[in-house]
Amino acid sequence: MAFLELNRVTKKFDRASVVSSFTLEANEGEFVSFLGGSGCGKTTTLRMIAGFETPTEGSIVIDGVNVVDVPPHRRGVGMVFQNYALFPNMTAGQNIGFGLRVAGRKPAEIRHRVLQLLSLIHLEELENRYPHQMSGGQQQRVALARALAIQPRVLLLDEPLSALDAGIRVRLREEIRAIQLQLGITTIYVTHDQEEALSLSDKVVVMRDGRIAQIGTPWEIYNRPASQFVASFIGSLNVLAAHVVDPAAGTLRIKDQQIAAAQPLEVSAGESVRLSLRPEMISLTNGHPNHNRLTGAVTNVVFLGSIVRVFLRIGESDLFLDTFNNPHTALPGKGDRINVWFPREACLVDGE
């Protein structure tokens, strides 16, 4: 049995479903991200785990116990908020010690734990600073330490980095992951930033309109998206208009060029479909006899440093591909007609 289980959790506000039939299993020590745009229900789901919202239906099980009726202060779930929510009347040290203090622990024990956590977040020297005397990144570190001080069974992070500058964001997310691995704490991380979700997580839950669009490892989500929505939400994507030639063989026609998908298609011959391709899956050289080939005219070449992005016109569709910069190979020029290749597995086909 998984350590944290959400079974068909549904939340309705005034009859409108914000979260619908959300089912998830997270193992002990796993880092799970909820990824989605605003209003997709990811924060509401997190707040239900914390106990700040009550599910309309379904159960939330932590370590074998259904906690739906347990008030937040008895759930043993630590939470880090987007806006830090540090207590302004307490110093960093007092903020971190708050949870132990209200639990009635001995002052010496609290002091020991506070120092331990301050060193974990590398802010020993800021123990006596008040929140308003700290930067956003420092405040969020203290908020993390405060949530960890009570040794929660589950750690929840609600877009903890979205109020911070880009540089600090990357550094702090690496720190969060390192601490999480070190403590082996089951963690749910809400974010709208795909890079954060992919780089941090053991498991990513992509959400849309209160429903789970896909659950998988970052690798699966990126390389085997379950739907066009997931594919377009994560990473960049080419979408081309195509027609089905032979569904059983998986063959498609783009204008007058024929290609094949890796799997049989679940639509009938002649129907129009959308073909999605990751730009980095398309190559300027043929790597394998089985690969699909498309011919088109180069409309633009953009140099991005380590990567070069080539734009093509194929029939009525535009396509772009990313290739690593290599000073020893010539790049196609604008207006050239070139061939590009991509593997059959790279084709993601959606009915229209």
Add this chain to the structure above:
Amino acid sequence: MKRASRWAWLWIALGCLYFVLPLVATFLFSLRARKGALSLLAYAHVVRDPQFLRTFAFSLEMAVLTIIVGLALIVPTAIWVHLKLPRARPFIETFALLPFVIPPIVLVFGLIRTYSKPPLAIVTSPVLLIAGYVVLSFPYIFRSVDSGLRAINLRGLVEAAQSLGSRWWTTLGRVVIPNVRAALLSAAFLTFSIVIGELTLAVMLAWPAFGPYMAQVGRDFAYEPAALSVVSFLLTWGMIALMQALSRGLGGTRSAVGGTH
């Protein structure tokens, strides 16, 4: 810029004059009880009158009780409205205007009519006076507390405290109240000054309060009322300073709450 600041100073000076001149005039007048010389004779009369201390002490007691009851009623309500019933705010705001709209004399007649017959014959109990004072100070307390709560991230702080294992009353006492201390103090000051000088309720409910005493002295003497005004002004400020000092003491225990030092 320089010119703007010069104008600003002029307006501040005018404002100060507007407030200070009557006080100075009253003070100077109060010193003339003895003909042809400046003296503290009027003050001596005021202080020697046993009624003065008795009525002031009574009003002081009523003010403190009103502050306690008012804050105890309104602070949790305002927090509850902020957290759970934000849609009820407009309703409560309208409600908070009623004491301005309804004159105290109407209020007190209503109280007397309602509470002078069984089962609630409490018209002779100070409870009714305090209840009336709580109604009068309700708009001031509610507005102070409301703006104080709006200035902090109340929901975030409460949820953070709860997720750290803090119960509701602990959260209220250790997280919410210390962070709206300034608002609570201003509510207390306003309530204090309302109750100390209040006349209508005290007269109609027949209590020996400071307001009626001042009115009485004003009718019967010439120089003493001026002296009494100055004394009561100083006393009120003294009390407010004392409250501030006491709450700073609370601040001292507050910083021990985290318990990490």
